[in-house]
Amino acid sequence: MNDLIQPGHDQRLASLRQITLVVYILYALSFFAGLTALVGIIINYIKRDEVRGTLYESHFDWQIRTFWWGLAWAVLGAITIWVLVGFVILAANFVWVIYRVVRGFLNWNDGKPMPTST
Template sequence: METDLAEFEPKTANDRSVMHLLYGLHTLAWFSGGVFAVIALIINYLRRADETNALYIDHHNYMIATFWWTLLWLVVLSPLWLLFIFPGAIAYGIVWLWYLYRCIRGWMRFSDNRLT
């Protein structure tokens, strides 16, 4: 019976720094037109694939889900921009606040070594 040593590999300061960077990219995504979020999403998928630590897997999944739910709501609400500019702006503002809340909440929980 073989033992996978990666299961017992402790997390390094670099691993934590990458997670903080990813949360930072997601948090600042609105100021880059979403480019930072796409970059962070790609890294989330790549890092999650090789991850064995439940805390890190949970936070990667949390950031990925936040991104996709946000994109879904932006697409669903986009007709409001075509019909009525003011309701579209309010709807997008609410989505932006929800996204920001999710990023900050997840980041704080990760900093406290807690699952989302």
């Protein structure tokens, strides 16, 4: 990682750390105002190249997967709600997204990367 010898490395990492936190907050707020998740995913894709090779790359990958899989399960749940299984899918998705946001925040807070296979 050439980042270690570049001037301003600490400032860059601090900025990326804050952006990662902002996205976790936006995803958490999406339970109250769904559009915040869209802002979060846009930030993820705009800043994705900047986090490459840092601890926050795994967080961005985690956040992006959380958004897309959460959206996919929400759509499936909404489509199948009329046969009642949709309620179960939506409830499970709700719990899963909360888990992902909380686990991501805790790893972010501890300065740990996110696992790549979960």
